[in-house]
Amino acid sequence: MRSRLDWSKARxxxxxxxxxxxxxxxxxxxxxxxxxxxxxxAEQWLDQHKQ
Ligand SMILES: [Zn+2]
Structure with a gap:
């Protein structure tokens, strides 16, 4: 499953x-x-590094 980040607060x-x-x-x-x-x-990185 693809990681989805909430970057609504990102600057x-x-x-x-x-x-x-x-x-x-x-x-x-x-x-x-x-x-x-x-x-x-960042989402790709999470996909590659999550356990
Ligand atoms: Zn980039």
Whole structure:
């Protein structure tokens, strides 16, 4: 089952920063760690790392 994150509270940065997972420019900031990250990348990461 695909992971779905609730990023309704995620902040959007003023300018793109490299995504911590894929390295491409991302405007979104991860809500729990406040790092630049795409929601789709975070969901993929969860899928690969959940037990
Ligand atoms: Zn990404």
């Amino acid at each position: 959007v940065g003023a300018e793109p920063r490299p995504c911590v997972l894929c390295g491409k420019p991302a405007l979104m900031r991860s809500p729990d760690r406040d790092v630049p990250c795409h929601k789709t990348c």
